[in-house]
Amino acid sequence: MAGHSRANLPPLSLHVPEPRFRPGDAVDFNGFDVPPAGAARRPDTGDAPADFHELSYGLVRVLDDEGHAVGPWDPKLSPDLLRRMLRSMVLLRAFDERMFRAQRQGKTSFYMKARGEEAVAVAAAYALDADDMCFPSYRQQGLLIARGCSLVDMMNQIYSNTGDKLGGKQLPIMYSEKRFGFFSISGNLTTQYPQAVGWAMASAAKGDNRIAAVWCGEGSTAEGDFHSACTFAAVYRAPVIMNVVNNQWAISSFSGFAGAEATTFAARAIGYGIAGLRVDGNDALAVYAATMWAAERARLNQGSTLIELFTYRAEGHSTSDDPTQYRSAEESGAWPLGDPVVRLKDHLIALGEWSEEQHAEQDKACAEEVRAAQKAAEANGILGHGLHQPLDSLFDGVFEEMPWHLQEQRQQMLDEEEASGRPWARK
Amino acid sequence: MGGEEAMTAGTQPETARMTMIQAINSALDVVMARDPDVLVMGEDVGYFGGVFRATAGLQAKYGKTRVFDTPITETGIIGVAIGMGAYGLRPVPEIQFADYIYPALDQLVSEAARLRYRSAGEFTAPITVRSPFGGGIFGGQTHSQSPEGIFTHVSGIKTVIPSTPYDAKGLLIAAIEDNDPVLFFEPKRIYNGPFNGHWDRPASNWSQHPGGAVPTGYYKVELGKAAVVREGEGVTVLCYGTMVHVVANTVADMGVDAEIIDLRTLVPLDIDTIEASVKKTGRCMIVHEATRTGGYGAELSALVQERCFYHLEAPIERVTGFDTPYPHSLEWAYFPGPVRIGQALKKIMKDA
Numbered sequence: 001m002a003g004h005s006r007a008n009l010p011p012l013s014l015h016v017p018e019p020r021f022r023p024g025d026a027v028d029f030n031g032f033d034v035p036p037a038g039a040a041r042r043p044d045t046g047d048a049p050a051d052f053h054e055l056s057y058g059l060v061r062v063l064d065d066e067g068h069a070v071g072p073w074d075p076k077l078s079p080d081l082l083r084r085m086l087r088s089m090v091l092l093r094a095f096d097e098r099m100f101r102a103q104r105q106g107k108t109s110f111y112m113k114a115r116g117e118e119a120v121a122v123a124a125a126y127a128l129d130a131d132d133m134c135f136p137s138y139r140q141q142g143l144l145i146a147r148g149c150s151l152v153d154m155m156n157q158i159y160s161n162t163g164d165k166l167g168g169k170q171l172p173i174m175y176s177e178k179r180f181g182f183f184s185i186s187g188n189l190t191t192q193y194p195q196a197v198g199w200a201m202a203s204a205a206k207g208d209n210r211i212a213a214v215w216c217g218e219g220s221t222a223e224g225d226f227h228s229a230c231t232f233a234a235v236y237r238a239p240v241i242m243n244v245v246n247n248q249w250a251i252s253s254f255s256g257f258a259g260a261e262a263t264t265f266a267a268r269a270i271g272y273g274i275a276g277l278r279v280d281g282n283d284a285l286a287v288y289a290a291t292m293w294a295a296e297r298a299r300l301n302q303g304s305t306l307i308e309l310f311t312y313r314a315e316g317h318s319t320s321d322d323p324t325q326y327r328s329a330e331e332s333g334a335w336p337l338g339d340p341v342v343r344l345k346d347h348l349i350a351l352g353e354w355s356e357e358q359h360a361e362q363d364k365a366c367a368e369e370v371r372a373a374q375k376a377a378e379a380n381g382i383l384g385h386g387l388h389q390p391l392d393s394l395f396d397g398v399f400e401e402m403p404w405h406l407q408e409q410r411q412q413m414l415d416e417e418e419a420s421g422r423p424w425a426r427k
Numbered sequence: 428m429g430g431e432e433a434m435t436a437g438t439q440p441e442t443a444r445m446t447m448i449q450a451i452n453s454a455l456d457v458v459m460a461r462d463p464d465v466l467v468m469g470e471d472v473g474y475f476g477g478v479f480r481a482t483a484g485l486q487a488k489y490g491k492t493r494v495f496d497t498p499i500t501e502t503g504i505i506g507v508a509i510g511m512g513a514y515g516l517r518p519v520p521e522i523q524f525a526d527y528i529y530p531a532l533d534q535l536v537s538e539a540a541r542l543r544y545r546s547a548g549e550f551t552a553p554i555t556v557r558s559p560f561g562g563g564i565f566g567g568q569t570h571s572q573s574p575e576g577i578f579t580h581v582s583g584i585k586t587v588i589p590s591t592p593y594d595a596k597g598l599l600i601a602a603i604e605d606n607d608p609v610l611f612f613e614p615k616r617i618y619n620g621p622f623n624g625h626w627d628r629p630a631s632n633w634s635q636h637p638g639g640a641v642p643t644g645y646y647k648v649e650l651g652k653a654a655v656v657r658e659g660e661g662v663t664v665l666c667y668g669t670m671v672h673v674v675a676n677t678v679a680d681m682g683v684d685a686e687i688i689d690l691r692t693l694v695p696l697d698i699d700t701i702e703a704s705v706k707k708t709g710r711c712m713i714v715h716e717a718t719r720t721g722g723y724g725a726e727l728s729a730l731v732q733e734r735c736f737y738h739l740e741a742p743i744e745r746v747t748g749f750d751t752p753y754p755h756s757l758e759w760a761y762f763p764g765p766v767r768i769g770q771a772l773k774k775i776m777k778d779a
Contacts, residue, residue, distance in 0.1 A: 133514075165547055166546065169547065174545070177549075184550050186545070191506060191533060195506050195510035195513065198510025202511040202514035206514075206516075212510075224502055228503030232497070232498060232507055398544050398582050403651065403694075404698060405695065
């Protein structure tokens with residue numbers, strides 16, 4: 001024991017973080033420090049991770065308030081690519097809207113939107129090669145849409161219908177699309193982080209040139225797997241891009257409960273010896289440029305990059321969530337980094353490559369495309385309308401070959417259904 | 428010893444006397460030489476060759492990208508292995524002691540076990556997790572546990588436990604080549620020799636045991652097949668790992684005509700061999716080191732009761748570790764040794 005008396009010390013106090021705005025509070029982001037677009041330095045991909053302090057605490061931004069692309073991170077994309085990115089983001093938003101409504105109509109059990117975070121997934125998808133492997137969380141459906149996955153296939157999964165190639169075994173939105181380099185989504189948070197690092201290590205060990213990218217939310221960085229993955233990534237210089245989508249909210253918990261009061265999520269990279277970038281997640285060009293930079297770093301065997309994508313979860317966590325219970329309703333509208341779709345649209349208009357009329361037309365076209373897809377998907381059934389898979393298929397795929405105990409349970413189930421006389425007992 | 432695949436007609440494979448450690452090392456060597464996608468990883472498995480020497484020499488032979496040391500993070504080791512499996516490799520991660528597998532539970536239970544099912548076969552986890560397990564070595568609470576029951580409860584994982592060097596090699600090769608995730612628990616008490624349960628007598632080694640004769644080349648012992656270690660008419664004893672030898676010795680000492688079945692694979696279980704045996708003997712005893720409540724013995728007991736009820740002449744007996752953490756100084760009071768197995772045999776045979 002130290003030789004001093006504790007009589008004169010104040011009692012300890014436990015700090016429990018509290019978000020700035022709760023329901024009913026007026027929202028004022030005036031104190032919010034938004035670094036100007038173009039201000040962040042663009043380092044060489046080979047630079048030592050220890051030199052990324054300022055980039056880990058700053059914010060890489062390309063699009064300024066007038067919609068101009070400025071600074072060293074401007075990826076100088078062709079208008080055609082910009083338009084394709086914008087279209088993917090608009091299509092994603094239309095898809096989300098429609099599927100959210102489908103859940104409300106009882107056509108499926110569950111949905112999760114990515115509103116406000118469209119750039120995070122879509123711009124990254126355009127910066128990666130089509131055969132780079134993505135390990136998404138549940139809010140990167142934009143990867144699938146940008147990579148050209150059929151909306152009908154996605155909806156079939158959401159409806160767990162006869163067209164669902166996962167056979168109705170997975171909760172809606174837990175897609176698996178190997179063809180599109182989209183790893184099977186798990187409900188368990190951040191488990192995909194070390195898996196992505198492992199995939200990248202395997203690619204390196206085999207002398208391949210494909211890289212891996214992985215996403216989690218800022219809330220899930222508190223999981224132990226995040227730490228394990230960062231350690232592995234650093235130790236083996238794995239060709240992996242580790243994205244942290246900091247949308248400020250983990251269901252009802254604000255980012256302070258993941259440690260955001262004390263540091264940034266990009267800054268965690270410094271301790272691991274990984275290059276860390278903090279990026280305006282609502283700036284599609286910044287997301288694209290950072291992803292491209294990190295991909296180049298990975299491809300050149302220079303190691304992994306941790307990218308914090310600073311954004312805002314504009315809607316509820318899921319169809320089961322009501323955000324008005326824990327945050328101010330004004331917050332989303334007042335978010336200082338704006339709306340990623342609007343910002344990219346304004347950029348294209350500023351370039352003279354787009355117009356409000358074209359945009360409105362595209363909105364309509366995307367809504368129509370989604371509507372048509374929905375019609376096609378619903379022809380395969382919706383969740384509420386009985387079973388769409390043979391009962392005994394529930395035993396398929398536990399193992400490569402079905403062992404006796406599963407065969408026995410399957411037979412018992414079929415016999416019981418047969419005996420019950422219920423009409424849906426069919427093989 | 429059944430399921431010997433590579434012992435083709437007319438040719439006797441070259442065999443050597445091996446300890447279980449040497450057999451495991453040989454299995455890894457043989458399968459790595461055959462399949463460039465097999466890769467070994469874990470704490471201290473690389474340069475050093477493993478704390479039990481199971482991976483000795485492999486890094487020198489196959490290089491650092493196929494045999495490498497990892498950071499001390501079990502969830503990282505298994506998570507990374509799953510990712511490598513998804514890429515197309517066939518990783519063989521090691522967890523240094525089964526007592527330390529718990530940080531990786533989420534990756535094993537939520538990911539490895541479910542990946543094929545949840546992706547409808549798009550992605551699989553063809554990993555084999557090797558881990559020394561079991562007590563009898565004064566390992567105390569965290570170097571003695573037998574957590575197999577935790578994993579046999581998980582659908583989508585296979586659980587394998589060898590009891591001889593021959594089986595260890597053949598089962599390990601089969602496990603690595605299996606496309607499902609396999610937990611391969613190695614009874615470390617019998618790494619260097621069979622153990623008859625008499626801790627106060629001199630230790631024996633594998634040089635005299637028939638299971639210590641191991642083919643030097645490739646062969647497999649099929650997963651899901653038990654071995655009848657001793658045929659008998661009086662009682663069926665179901666066991667695995669170290670307990671196979673303790674049971675065999677106790678049965679011999681007592682002169683009981685027991686049929687001893689070494690399960691070898693817990694999931695999928697060789698139910699036919701068990702059922703046929705218990706229907707013949709009318710009695711069933713189950714022996715494992717793991718704690719009793721919710722242990723794998725409970726599943727075995729239930730299966731035997733369901734399938735052999737009308738043939739049973741006595742209640743099914745379970746001899747297991749007690750429902751306590753594994754103690755240090757009181758190890759031999761905890762361990763289901765000859766005394767407790769003997770008493771249970773007497774009890775189950777009293778009306779015979």
